[in-house]
Amino acid sequence: MRFKGLDLNLLIALDVLIDERSVSRAAERLHLSQPAMSAALRRLRDYFNDPILAAHGKKMIPTPHALRLRAMVSALLTGVEEMVSVSTRFDPATSHRRFRIGTSDYLSTVLFGVLVPRLQRSAPRVAIELIQPSDTMHAEFDQGNLDLVITPAEHVSPDHPSELLFEERHVVAGWSGNPVFSRPMTEEAFMAAGHVVVEIGRVRPTSFAEKFLRERGKERRVEVQVSAFSLAPEMLINTDRLAVMHERLARTCAARMPLRYVDMPFEFPIMREMIQYHSARADDAGLQWLIGEIKAAASIHEIDR
Helix, strand or coil, rough: EEEEEECCHHHHHHHHHHHHHHEEEEHHHCCCHHHHHHHHHHHHHHHHCCCEEEECCCEEEEHHHHHHHHHHHHHHHHHHHHHHHHHEEEEEEECCEEEEEEHHHHHHHHHHHHHHHHHHHCCCCCEEEECCCCCCCCHHHHHHCCEEEEHHHCCCCCCCCCEEEEEEEEEEEECCCHHHHCCCCCHHHHHCCCCEECCCCCCCEHHHHHHHHCCCCCCEEEEEEEECCCHHHHHHHHCCCCEEEEEEHHHHHHHCCCCCECCCCCCCCCEEEEEEECCHCCCCCHHHHHHHHHHHHHHHHHHCC
16 A cells, blocks of 8 residues: 555554664564565665665664654554554454563463463464563563563553552572471571572663562572573572572472472562553453453462462
8 A cells, every 4th residue: 555655564664674773683573585675675765765774883773864754653553553453343263463462481481371271262363472571672562562561560661551460479499309498498598598590681680589689688699590580490409599489480380390489588578460551552452352361360370379
């Protein structure tokens, strides 16, 4: 479809090219060949009489004109998304929709491990894409590239609606053969042990648990550092190390491997996991259906507690 000589499909290409700043990555994201993406960039350059992306060393940098265009295109695409979500009736049994969700591997394990089999039965053609947290996740969400974000309350955006999904406790976990579990867990024993910790990202590297422990001056001997919550349990087996772990994750892993967990030996705050959607998508029937399904999956763990 053309409008004043412009192929409107090129607007999506423009948005993704500026976001990725790479022809090859943009092609991969749009499921196009690299030659097709290069051709789209050439057509954009011809139409707007601007390079759009300019080489700067080994990097491609958007031109000032391209950034102005991107702001207008983003607003346009958000409006289209809102129009489609309001006007379209959603039927999970027949929908081929793909939902992109920003969430941690911890929730991928304990929540989506329950949800995905349920969706295969009730929504067999719906696709779920889970996106790991990163330093750019919230920017992606603001731009409408993510349908939902599930994150602790401290990290939700004040610009978009959010709802409480569930509350989570933290526990001390370790190998079931660790002698420290032969007696009640004390703060002294906790602090004396070697620890496995999880650090995520670079700009905001600390998890909820690590942030609290550091703020309270609970400096431990870190012997292993991993970049994903799901890696921590494996690092505990056949060692005397401990880890502060989400209770749901500890319970799930303890059912699969020789892992044991006990209450924290000192006061520890409850973590509030929130589910957030874009303000432009409040009337999106598909998203509201998915949020309901996610809440139902979360309630299964509540019943088991």
